[in-house]
Amino acid sequence: MKKVLYIFIAMILTTTLGFSQSNEYNLSSRNLNKKVRKTIQHYYTYDKNSGGFVKKSVSINSYNDNGYLTESYYLYHSTYSDGSPTKKRYNYNSENQITSIDNVSSKKTKYSTDVKFSYNSKGHVTKKEMIYPDGSKAVDTYTTDNKGRIIKKESYTSKNQLSSETEIRYNGSKRTEIRTSYSTKDGSINGTYTTVYKNDKSVGYTSESKWSNSTSSYVYDKKGNLIKSTSKGKKTYVYDYNYAYDNKDNWVKKHYKSSSYDSFYFREIIFKNGKITGSADFDRNFINRHANYDNVAVVPLKKKSSTTTTTTKKRTTNYMPSFTYKSWTYSFINMNKKVSSISGTVKLDVTDNDRMSVGSYIKLRVKIEGNQETSGKYEVVDYKAQTDQHKWTIRSVTKNVNSTLYIFKEKKTVKGMDILGLLLMGSGEKQITFYLM
Structure with missing residues (x-):
């Protein structure tokens, strides 16, 4: 009985680490124009307790002249407390390969990590280390082909236990990642998860595990932004996205809708020449166009009081x-x-x-x-x-x-x-x- 219980818990709990590529930190991977220098994004949602829309988060990203992320700032406003911002600094070598990510937040937890990347003599990535404040490390190792493309990734916990293996296959503009998750107790397979990419955008996902099976599909607009995702398992979930764009095809307003709530994102984009498009300010007209609320106005976030x-x-x-x-x-x-x-x-x-x-x-x-x-x-x-x-x-x-x-x-x-x-x-x-x- 204990063994069965352990397997069930592992299926529910075990953290799986998404596939990482060195180019995930550039403007192209974020579908932004190559001349962008900085983005400032505010996220709003309707809060019934507060009686209107409240600002839930602020996200600021800065990029260098080569289009690579150099600094990030994130702050989430909770209904019950004031959070602390997370700040990170991103470092690169002369080949624009990321070498490390430093967590420079003023307040850290024991799970805050610094990240270090290693490369071989050919400039191909070989290792990614997530370093915790106590000095322990979780490690990803990579195997690459002669073009420098990652064809295999192995993930190890801070106790040096193999938690997953990912095999990557390439076929023209198509890439398929097959990740196998393992129990760190006995090495048995918890599940297999397959993601299919086309032109570096996910178009399909399949999960086959001891816990459940599901499939997901994704649809993009002509500008390359996600407009619909559908997840099918024991239940079917559909998520829709709407955008407003600037004249360089960067989205500056986004609406995310699920069956139960709406989220609105407003983004200011600053270019190398100092030009600014969009705004992080609340836009009532955009909200009225995509949703129906009694009070479309920003109100102070009402904290839950003690009684x-x-x-x-x-x-x-x-x-x-x-x-x-x-x-x-x-x-x-x-x-x-x-x-x-x-x-x-x-x-x-x-x-x-x-x-x-x-x-x-x-x-x-x-x-x-x-x-x-x-x-x-x-x-x-x-x-x-x-x-x-x-x-x-x-x-x-x-x-x-x-x-x-x-x-x-x-x-x-x-x-x-x-x-x-x-x-x-x-x-x-x-x-x-x-x-x-």
Whole structure:
């Protein structure tokens, strides 16, 4: 039973690292005109609690004369806290090959990384090292053909465990990447993920794993920007994109729509000659053209306030708890509607904010007694304060899988034990519930 549980957890949690090429840091890969020097982007969404549109993030990228990214700045505004900006500096050699990425943020976490690239005597990339503050490293190694194209990538964890292999095949303007993900416990295959590119743009994706199977397709406009993506698995999801362009075919306004929400991006583009197109300012007309809201205006982001009520000496809280780290133990789990006595630990770290909040990213680590720890990265996508518990919905950044975390406002007794909360990983028949203590 422990082995089966470990495999299920690994399928849900294991972080998969996307394929990286040295040219991903230039203007061409971002579909920007070669004379662009800087972009300033603001992201807005409608916030019902605030009563209007709020600015959720600011992103600033700077490029050198050769069109390569040199500096980046990113700040996310959470409903529950003020975040800290992430700043990075990108360094290149005389051949315009990236050599390192320095995290120069004023506030870092233990998961902040510096990145170092290595090349052979032919100038072909051989290694990428992600270096953590404690000195540990996660490493990608590359095999290239005689043209310098990457044909194989191997990814290793900070404990030097092989986590995935990617094989890359080329056929004219078509490129196919086949990534195999492995269990770091026994080396078994967790899944195979195939992405097909045409002219360096993804046109199809297939996931075949122990957890689930899915396919995705993508449609682009004549300017090379994504206008529709469709994901088919147990459910079908369709996402649409609309743009407004400047006279050099750079988008300056973008609308992203899913079945449940709209997102709007406004971008100012600064060229080498000082000319400016677009604007990062809020554009009501663009929003009215693509969506229908009662109040199309920018309002201050209303933070969730703390309220406390006392009834017959019983204290209940209706605000989101503030924490950046949690550690629980568990002595039994529920899988396939069967409760089993299995022990271990669950640890949660907020990686990019000063507290757990919607929009922040967390690292979830699960350990089964007698097995190695398995981890994955999630985004916090929703929070609800319920009558007797706090509820977070978290979404895997690498898989189309949601999980749910409950923290009780008062301890509950289950099977003779005091339970602090529940962690429901995955959904449907393969859902696993951990009783947290």
